Amino acid sequence: EPEVTQTPSHQVTQMGQEVILRCVPISNHLYFYWYRQILGQKVEFLVSFYNNEISEKSEIFDDQFSVERPDGSNFTLKIRSTKLEDSAMYFCASRSSAGGTYNEQFFGPGTRLTVL
């Protein structure tokens, strides 16, 4: 069964460093997302991406964040200068557009980011 994959599973970085979180969405999906979950809190939407551009972003997704689909398979989230409060589990998700109806989002296993 196709699945969303994410690497690395755990990333430890120093405050102020840049990190890139990587995701491989399901191959025929066209809509891509990043969410995050701070420990003990609910899952929060960061950004959605379609047709090589951001379609929606939350207030959390400020200038420190960027997303990219550098090739036909990867979808990345970059944090330019990490802060302590960026420590969280980051989930990638993807969605198909097949069938002409809204389809559910499929999630990856997450990358746990720890900023020291």
Add this chain to the structure above:
Amino acid sequence: AQSVTQPDIHITVSEGASLELRCNYSYGATPYLFWYVQSPGQGLQLLLKYFSGDTLVQGIKGFEAEFKRSQSSFNLRKPSVHWSDAAEYFCAVVLWNTDKLIFGTGTRLQVFP
């Protein structure tokens, strides 16, 4: 305020007992409704969804959910819980004019043998 509410933070049940997890939403129009499960160290897995039609929907792992428009609720049920159902359960919605999931705060289910 517009939100997704899961009033139960933590629920403990005995194996074999029935289960109901509550979810309420407060939006003007009925959103698309979802239940996801997160096992420890795992990602989010979709249990079931409701878009329209029959208000009782069946999902994976023996779960079902009932949409009640009058109560703005979408409660998750299972007639007999298994120890492997211990996990965190999230109710989520997608509003008609967006493409993002809005999650509730989650309910942690603990199952005793």
